[in-house]
Amino acid sequence: MIPISRATSKTLTPSSVNSGDDTAPPKMPVLKEKRNTYRTFLNDLPERVTIVEVGGRDGLQNEPKMVSNDVKIELINRFTQAGFEKIEVGAFVSPDWVPQMAGSAEVLAGITRKEGVEYSVLVPNMKGFKGATSGEYLPEKIVIFGSASEIFSKKNINCSKAESMERFSEVARKTKENGMQLRGTVSCAFGFYGDTVTLEDVTDVVANFRELDCDEINIADTIGVATPNRVYTLLEHLKHEVPVDQMSMHFHDTYGQGIGNICASLQAGITTFDTSVAGLGGCPYAKGATGNVATEDVLYLLHELGVETGVDLNAVADAGRFILDQLGRKSGSRAGDAIIAKREQTTKPGPAKL
């Protein structure tokens, strides 16, 4: 028996947690009260983090099976009810190229909006912008994108990085004229297959977005190759260019690094993250690979760290189950699977498992 000071013990596991409920996971003693004074792994965590739920756009866009507009609307409404304050609703891109996003106008018009929630759509050009803004309701935010990789830019939108920025100048101007917010996403910020992406490549795109008066700079690891130290190092540099509260991170879980990368981003001061319910989506350049980092896994992390999101994790797990049933696929969220599994099971004595 090794003596442990009572104070230390109480700090690690306050007596108010971990008792009684045999179906819920044990509550984590997260040192919540001492969050900003107790030296631990992730320090100076924010009180609150904003999750941008992108499953209805980046998720569904990369699913081989398509769902109806009614299903999309139901999904977005579930996100609103779950408490998300930022939701990506769709993309106004060519239905010949991205049939999954056909009907984004109907979805934007059909959802039940909630005061204070930011509904955003992605547009690649003025044609998309007109589609996005021709309905009764304007989206709160327009998302434009530019690649840090020249090769990806050519593959993705069939034009050079410089040309893609020219395309967006009118979109940006009109967005502002119409009183909407503007988000610029830097895709492939951590590389693309066969291409070199340098720090200058990223900062060039960021500078272009700043010239376009973007309200938010979104740094995307489009093919999911980043690891935590690269994320932190890039952000430490970018913080000299953009106020950290105007940056957000978009991670794919292609190599399973999403949660680690979010930890690194939190430590760098980032407070806004894109995530996708049930890890919907995939990587168009590695078919069969995982999609966006799963909302449920990220919410589990944040809530256990004592960081508020305003989002109901159980409601998100339910939304995940809803859309997975529609898509006929398995979940890409480990926490989502665990939450559903725990609900459907009572604990029983079993054999030696370790």
Next chain:
Amino acid sequence: MIPISRATSKTLTPSSVNSGDDTAPPKMPVLKEKRNTYRTFLNDLPERVTIVEVGGRDGLQNEPKMVSNDVKIELINRFTQAGFEKIEVGAFVSPDWVPQMAGSAEVLAGITRKEGVEYSVLVPNMKGFKGATSGEYLPEKIVIFGSASEIFSKKNINCSKAESMERFSEVARKTKENGMQLRGTVSCAFGFYGDTVTLEDVTDVVANFRELDCDEINIADTIGVATPNRVYTLLEHLKHEVPVDQMSMHFHDTYGQGIGNICASLQAGITTFDTSVAGLGGCPYAKGATGNVATEDVLYLLHELGVETGVDLNAVADAGRFILDQLGRKSGSRAGDAIIAKREQTTKPGPAKL
């Protein structure tokens, strides 16, 4: 265009990486040369980390489908060939309780051993110990286990924590007499459903294992509920009880936190981790949930951080594909899926994906 100093740019992305190969992921500029001097997220990383591949034991033990001894032997041999220096081979437990581990004696006898590799087996009692040591070859290490949770101990091995330690005293003594190494695994070190686990609970089990002269203390998050700050805090305390190089961590990815928890452990100085190829296994108390943190995902993390493991990630992905085919299940490793997917695909121009 924002001026960036050349030194900074070269540090982040040396020109020697990221060029040419269109099938491989871009190489990560991991600041390898400057690893211990450049302030980043994870600092003072070790040169080398040891992975204990547990897919053949903790993985297969929790799979509903059983495989033949020949398949198990092939799997362990693939692990040896892939470069693992520590491999868990089986468990000498009651086949009535854990039919998946029946035949562990045949597996232990049938594998092709490599000089310098540590093959270990789990034993719950003297009967198991006799089974593990009655063959021609002794395992290099015996694994015993004790729960930090009283409720889990009763559920898992049908005896109290104190009783379980008594059971192991003779096993421990005989292990040492036979010149084998001894590992003590603290299960449920981060809680169990419906139970409170305190710091004292963990340190009590650790102290018992130290009294039994364990060479290695293995801290296991059996149901996968830990998050990074809890991991770091627990380890900062345990480091006062056990030299950090005698500790290893065993994470389950039930809530998707495995990679984050490994980052926290690395920062706390841990250099040995249990992982399971293709994320084999599951959680016996949440059926349908994810298993051990996947070897491929952890190797991807470590190698991109510039930490050596001596293990060939591609060979592990192949071993994963081999055993997944035998089990008829999908991979639980995101990196494994991505590596296989990339091999089977060439990049093609496609529609706007972000």
